[in-house]
Amino acid sequence: MKSIFRAIVILCLSGTLVAQTGFITGMVLDGSTGLGLVGANVTLSGTNYGTATDLEGSFILSVPVESYTLTVTMIGYTAFSMPAQAGLLSSAEIHIKLPAMVIDSKQFITVQGERTDNPIFTHHQETNMSTTESLLSLIEGVNLITRGSYAQEPIIRGMSGGRVNITIDGMKSFGACTDHMDPISSYVEADAMNSVEVSKGAQSILQGSTVGGSVNMTFVKPQYSLTSKSLWQIKSGFDSGSQERKISFSGQRQNQNAALSINGAYRKAENYSDAQGAEIPFSGFEKMNLNLGYKRRLNEKTQLYFEMITDDAYDIGYAALPMDVGYARMRMLGISINSANVTPNLLKLEWKIYGNAVDHWMDDSNREILFMNMHMEMPGFTRTAGTYLDLILGRNQHSLLKFRTECYWTSSYADMIMYPVNSSSMKMVTWPGVNRMNFGQFAEYQSMLNSRINLNASVRYDYHQSTATDEMGIKELHIYYPENDLTRRDHLISANTFLAFEVNRRFRSVVALALGSRIPDVSEAYGYYLYTPVDGYLYLGNPELPIEKSRQVEWQNTLHSESTQLDLTLYHYKFNNYIFGQIMPGASLGYANGWKKYVNAGQATTTGVELSLLQQLSTQLIFQGGLNYQLGELVDLNDALPFIPPLEAHASIKYDRGPLWIQFGAKGAMEQKNISELSGENMTPTYLVMNLKAEYVLRGGLKLNASVTNLTNQLYHDHLDWGDIYRSGRSGQLSITIDQSLLE
Numbered sequence: 172m173k174s175i176f177r178a179i180v181i182l183c184l185s186g187t188l189v190a191q192t193g194f195i196t197g198m199v200l201d202g203s204t205g206l207g208l209v210g211a212n213v214t215l216s217g218t219n220y221g222t223a224t225d226l227e228g229s230f231i232l233s234v235p236v237e238s239y240t241l242t243v244t245m246i247g248y249t250a251f252s253m254p255a256q257a258g259l260l261s262s263a264e265i266h267i268k269l270p271a272m273v274i275d276s277k278q279f280i281t282v283q284g285e286r287t288d289n290p291i292f293t294h295h296q297e298t299n300m301s302t303t304e305s306l307l308s309l310i311e312g313v314n315l316i317t318r319g320s321y322a323q324e325p326i327i328r329g330m331s332g333g334r335v336n337i338t339i340d341g342m343k344s345f346g347a348c349t350d351h352m353d354p355i356s357s358y359v360e361a362d363a364m365n366s367v368e369v370s371k372g373a374q375s376i377l378q379g380s381t382v383g384g385s386v387n388m389t390f391v392k393p394q395y396s397l398t399s400k401s402l403w404q405i406k407s408g409f410d411s412g413s414q415e416r417k418i419s420f421s422g423q424r425q426n427q428n429a430a431l432s433i434n435g436a437y438r439k440a441e442n443y444s445d446a447q448g449a450e451i452p453f454s455g456f457e458k459m460n461l462n463l464g465y466k467r468r469l470n471e472k473t474q475l476y477f478e479m480i481t482d483d484a485y486d487i488g489y490a491a492l493p494m495d496v497g498y499a500r501m502r503m504l505g506i507s508i509n510s511a512n513v514t515p516n517l518l519k520l521e522w523k524i525y526g527n528a529v530d531h532w533m534d535d536s537n538r539e540i541l542f543m544n545m546h547m548e549m550p551g552f553t554r555t556a557g558t559y560l561d562l563i564l565g566r567n568q569h570s571l572l573k574f575r576t577e578c579y580w581t582s583s584y585a586d587m588i589m590y591p592v593n594s595s596s597m598k599m600v601t602w603p604g605v606n607r608m609n610f611g612q613f614a615e616y617q618s619m620l621n622s623r624i625n626l627n628a629s630v631r632y633d634y635h636q637s638t639a640t641d642e643m644g645i646k647e648l649h650i651y652y653p654e655n656d657l658t659r660r661d662h663l664i665s666a667n668t669f670l671a672f673e674v675n676r677r678f679r680s681v682v683a684l685a686l687g688s689r690i691p692d693v694s695e696a697y698g699y700y701l702y703t704p705v706d707g708y709l710y711l712g713n714p715e716l717p718i719e720k721s722r723q724v725e726w727q728n729t730l731h732s733e734s735t736q737l738d739l740t741l742y743h744y745k746f747n748n749y750i751f752g753q754i755m756p757g758a759s760l761g762y763a764n765g766w767k768k769y770v771n772a773g774q775a776t777t778t779g780v781e782l783s784l785l786q787q788l789s790t791q792l793i794f795q796g797g798l799n800y801q802l803g804e805l806v807d808l809n810d811a812l813p814f815i816p817p818l819e820a821h822a823s824i825k826y827d828r829g830p831l832w833i834q835f836g837a838k839g840a841m842e843q844k845n846i847s848e849l850s851g852e853n854m855t856p857t858y859l860v861m862n863l864k865a866e867y868v869l870r871g872g873l874k875l876n877a878s879v880t881n882l883t884n885q886l887y888h889d890h891l892d893w894g895d896i897y898r899s900g901r902s903g904q905l906s907i908t909i910d911q912s913l914l915e
Contacts, residue, residue, distance in 0.1 A: 193233075194231060194233055194257060195231070195255050195256075196230070196264050196265070197229070197264050198224075198267070199269060200228055207224065209228065209518060210512065210519055210563060210565060211230075211243055211248075213230045213232065213241065213243050214241075215240065215241055215242075216241075217239075218234075220232055220234050223512045225471075225512065226511045227394075236256075236257045237257060238255070238256050239257065241253055241254070241255040241265075248269035249673075253267070299408045300408045300904040303357070303359050303360065303361045304356060306364075307325050310367075311740075311781045311783050311799055312327060312779070312799055313326070314816050314891055316814065316891045317491075317892045317893065318350075318893045319352075320455075321458075321487050322353055322354060322356075322484075322487070322499070324351050325354060326814060326816075327384035328383070328384070328801060329777055329815045330382065331351075331814060332692060332694075333691065334384075335381065335384050336378045337388075338355075338379075338386070339355065339358075339359060339387075339390075340388070340505065342505050342525040342557065343379070344501070344503065344529065344553075345553045345555060345583065346529060346531070347499075347529040347530055347553045348496075348499075348533065348585075349551060349585050349601050349602060352487075352496060352531070357484075357499070358480065358529070359482070360458075362419040362421065362434055362436050363460070363462035364389065365392065366388075367386065370385045371384045372742065373667055373685040373686065373687025374669070374683050374725065376629060376666075377613055379633070380611075380688050381665070381689055382687035382689050390462055392432065392464055392476075393424075393432035393465065399424075399425065399427075400424075400426075401911070402423045402911055404420065404908060404909070405910070406419045406906060408905065412444070412880070413441055413455070413899065414441040414443075415440035416439050417906070419437070420435050421433065429467040430465070432464040433462070435461045435462070436459070438457070438458045438459075439458075440455050442455050445898065445900050446886040446887075446897070446900035446901070447886055453537070455486065455487075455488050458482070459484075460483075461479075461480070462479070463479040464477070464478045464479075469508075472510050473510040474508075474510075475506070476507045477505070479504050480503040480527075482501045484500070485497070487499065491704065491892070491894030493541075493542035493704060494538070494542065495533070495535065496531065496533055497533070498530070498532050499531045501529050502527060503527035503528075505524070505526075506525070508521070516565060517564055518563045518571075520561070521560070522561075523558065526554075526555065527555050528555075529552060529554075530552045531550070533548065534546075534547070535548075542702070544592075545592065546589075549587045549588075550585065550588075551583070551601075553583045555581040556579065556580050560574075560575070569619040570618045571617040576612055578608075578610050578611070580609075582605065583602045583604075583693045584600075584605075585600075585602035586600045587599045587600075599699070599700055600641055600644035600647060600699065601701060602694070603641040603644020603645055603647070603699070605637060605638070605639055606637070606638050607635060608636045609635050614629065623673040625671040626669070627668065627669040627671070628666075628669075630665070633662075634662055634663075635659070635661040637690070637696065638658045644697075644699065648712070648714070652714060655714050657714050659696065659714060663689070663690065663718060664686070665687055665688050667686070668684050669683045670683075677731060679729045680729075684725075686722060687722075688721070691713070691719070691769065695716060695769045696716060696769075697714060698711065699711060705852070705893055706850055709760070709765070710752055711755070711766055711769070712768075713768055713769045717771055719746065719747070721746045723744045724742065724743050726742075727740045734787040735784075735787070736783075737784050738781070738782070738783045739782050740781040741780050742778070742779055744778075745775075747773070747774060749773065749774065751772035753849075755768050772808055774806040775804060775812060776803065776806060777802065779801035780799070782799075783795070783796065784797070792826055794823070794824045796822035797820065797822075799818070799819045801815055802845065808849060810847050810849045814891060815847075816843070817843035818841040820838070830868035830869075831866070831867045833865040835863050836861065836862045836863075836864070837862075838862075839857070839860065842855060843855045855888065858885060858887035859885065860883070860885050860887060862880045863879045864878040865878070871912045872909060872910040873907070874907070875905075875906070875907055877903070877904060877906070878903070879904075880899070880902050881901045
């Protein structure tokens, strides 16, 4: 989008400068994500003319009317040059996409089937019925732990829970369920998202110290416009498998100084049936989501941005668990100030403050078969407030420094209320009001050593202080840890480095090393009486757990041409102080197999390979395929790591011409024999499912899309599906999109 300062400059100059003065305007975009690059250097070779891009990635140069060679450079990206002609006010805007040189294990996906002119993304197009989880699962190395048809938990290379950071536009938030039934991704609706960024392992530590990776979800931002106008879009869809009905809307109000965006969605699904027609009980849900964004330009370099999320889900069934969820809700607010090109060396400054509240209530009021033969309810909540300051410094066109200073506070509480027959209710605290304060400092240095070699190095320090505050919960844990004051003070150091080699214009190789660390999550350090149906044990937290650490090495290789991209990644992680649930002495309890306590399980390793191929067979046909394989071992316990997916493969071919695209895809997995016996895993069989998707644009503002999932009606479940609950049989989805251009 053209920014307001560009419009003012053009209008002013067009009335005061002589006729021989012209303009070169444009945008510099990330070649993979399509997002604007802030602070890219734009120069005209052989002249003193130059500038840097603003917060939207836009630039304008006022120069004499003649021909130039325009050069764009930015650290971490391949330099770009092109001929450019300075024109008058009506001259077309130049869009320049820079390919990234330093990859640092980040992968992006766009959402909701929006067409792009980048073939790397066209195979990710989805239908309007897509969910946030289904979009995440498109990325190599990302899987989903499924406890029901709602709120699947992202898992990156076998790592989940406290090993993975999940943020929303950089804002920290934490689920309120002791059983991980509400990962933060479940509070974000796909219709409101712009992109999803997944970083694997400890190779991106901007969002926090980690050993498993991070997921950052960004929303569609409101955009400025030189003229005041309104945009709107309505989507509606239906899924025959779960009888799901969905309606969503989005709108923007734009002018030169401010922009407002609003996105909302409502979904309601019933129980689905498997391939044999058997209904899967407790698999329906109802959900409402609203997202608001407001952006205002304070001056030509600075803008204010406000964002709000509300998400409410009701009557959520969990077929693999003994309880369902009465409600799960989130409220999140954030406000930030962004400045670009503050000084010649300070390219970007962003300061954000935010807060959120998550509430989650489990109950079994709809169940006839009850856990422990009594009704129970399990409410929980988290409250989080935080702030961060981002700085990007560039001394020249060959080096860049990034800093983030952040602080956040979070509080977690959960309890269990039991209602025995013919007796008064009983209460047990499962998260004892854990308050955690974090201070983090991140620094990253990027350097273009020469035209073919890039260096990226980053380091992060985190200080965590954790304290239990609920008196009843403290007394419960003191039964097992009488001498522990239940206060932790942890110092964490994480670091990584990447060396990217442009071997030639078609082949890139990246060697990455990383040191990761994490503190135990709330359940691991302070949990009490946490039942896990996978192995049938009650879990006890351990406030004396050491910091979990990892050493990681990764080798990424990319071979590309105008029509082909082949990616091969090999990685190996070695963990120390791996946190794992170990059986405690004692007999079974009748309703559970016994107790497990989180302990330091010593060393663990995971090794894997990820392979993907994108081939543009013709101007209309695109093939995409991928393969993932991973092995994990608990070395000191002589067992396999749990939640490791088996060998997986997927492939799709898409026909895309004009207003129509059709995509046929298949995904399968081999049987998983390498299971964790200590975690109660069981072997799972081979499966192969096929899907068909299509979209047709009838008019500029009217679009139909449809899909058929599980085309051959296979009876199957995935290795990460708790309780081996079968997935849906053959089902069809149909949706329609209408926007304001239909009425113009």
